[in-house]
Amino acid sequence: MQHYELVEKVRLLVVDDDPPIADLVATVARYEGWEAVTAYTGEDGLRRAAEFHPDIVVLDLMLPGVDGFGVLDRLRASGTMVPVVFLTARDGVADRVAGLTRGGDDYLVKPFAVEELMARLRTVLRRSAGPAFQRSVLQVGDLTMDEDTREVRRGERLLSLTPTEYEVLRYLMRKSPTVLTKAQILDHVWEYGFGGRSNVVELVVSRLRRKLDETDEGGSPLIHTVRGFGYVLRQAAE
Amino acid sequence: MQHYELVEKVRLLVVDDDPPIADLVATVARYEGWEAVTAYTGEDGLRRAAEFHPDIVVLDLMLPGVDGFGVLDRLRASGTMVPVVFLTARDGVADRVAGLTRGGDDYLVKPFAVEELMARLRTVLRRSAGPAFQRSVLQVGDLTMDEDTREVRRGERLLSLTPTEYEVLRYLMRKSPTVLTKAQILDHVWEYGFGGRSNVVELVVSRLRRKLDETDEGGSPLIHTVRGFGYVLRQAAE
């Protein structure tokens, strides 16, 4: 995996007036080994940016006081080119367009799934880190996933996955060969606030299996059930 | 083992309005060499958190007065990023917890097994301590247990264990070469309040033996009976 090997330890600044959200993002980032700092107002965000020198910023557009765009403008005015990923509420269609045209590097609609946010942050970092040539390709056994082209292959065979299947598989691949519980998968791949305590994960896994292992005789299964615990993606765990 | 060697002595705060439970957890933790403090109300919990500066918190969600969510909010509001493991009753509350765990925190449903709680606490500490990838592997003789992949091997041979077998073996491995009574094993591995005063432990041990020592000639037995007392896991104890 090791994308962004250049960066010692990614420094992330999260600016969101909703403390639980800001902390959520910061916590997840720390668990990835990043350094993360939060700010709950635009002013504070600017202050922290000045002293912390983040490598990337997550910025909510709806801020009391100076709003997201204001923060971005002032960031740029101070000469920093740090990449920014916006967060925005569901409705603001106007916001989306504006966000991108006004210098953001990416944006995400709330409520989002943490894995998706992290994936985007990694992408943005990768792009801004250097020549845009370093592809990010995950690989487990003869299964590969190109995060740029979104192509997933089992050996030669190209798989066609739905968005959810793609996300679940990516999470499994990134964590392989660690065993993940259904709760972990649910928590990371679905939007925060998702209610469905049901067997969604089982279902998606089952669909994934059919596509991955839809064995043209060829393959031993890659997704394994660990009964009473969860799932793993790995080769021939015997 | 010794994950988190950085931390001198883990400082644990337990917040639960049921004193026996809180004390149970604190006692087990102290027995592990941790420092543990208990609080029986949310208010008290916040107070203790402020002065004690725990490394990790066990928090019951059903609290009189300020409930678990309230405590969490106020903890976070005060800027503490201390990781939290939640306790919750079997019913619907579990649903609401889910969202809280995606940061990497965790939760457990009551009644729980003490060893499982300790295992989760260790995992959370390990992950929040640093870059998320330090593996935790237990080893006794030629027997190894990888807590991330849940792979257990006797030499090369991969064993397939059921959840209960896995838990019992983990406990034996963690305590090796200490002799454990059946009561200790029962108390740590089964949920507190478990009725079966029966010979469950014997049975699981017997099943474990068959799998571990299912000797392809290769092995001397690892699980030894100390008649009239209990079991030990160790190499060639004779």
Place this chain on the structure above:
DNA sequence: AGTTGAGCGACAGCTTCCCGACAGCTCCCC
């Protein structure tokens, strides 16, 4: 040899998992 504790086969109840069928939703195309 007797007594007591341990081992373990067999079975039944229960939990967990898998996945077919279906319905609501969204997004896209015409």
Place this chain on the structure above:
DNA sequence: GGGGAGCTGTCGGGAAGCTGTCGCTCAACT
């Protein structure tokens, strides 16, 4: 803006695997 296609999640039946009880047998210590 109406119709269609594909995606997502719910429900529920059925299968598989896990757990604990019973009770007999075996081993160890006295």
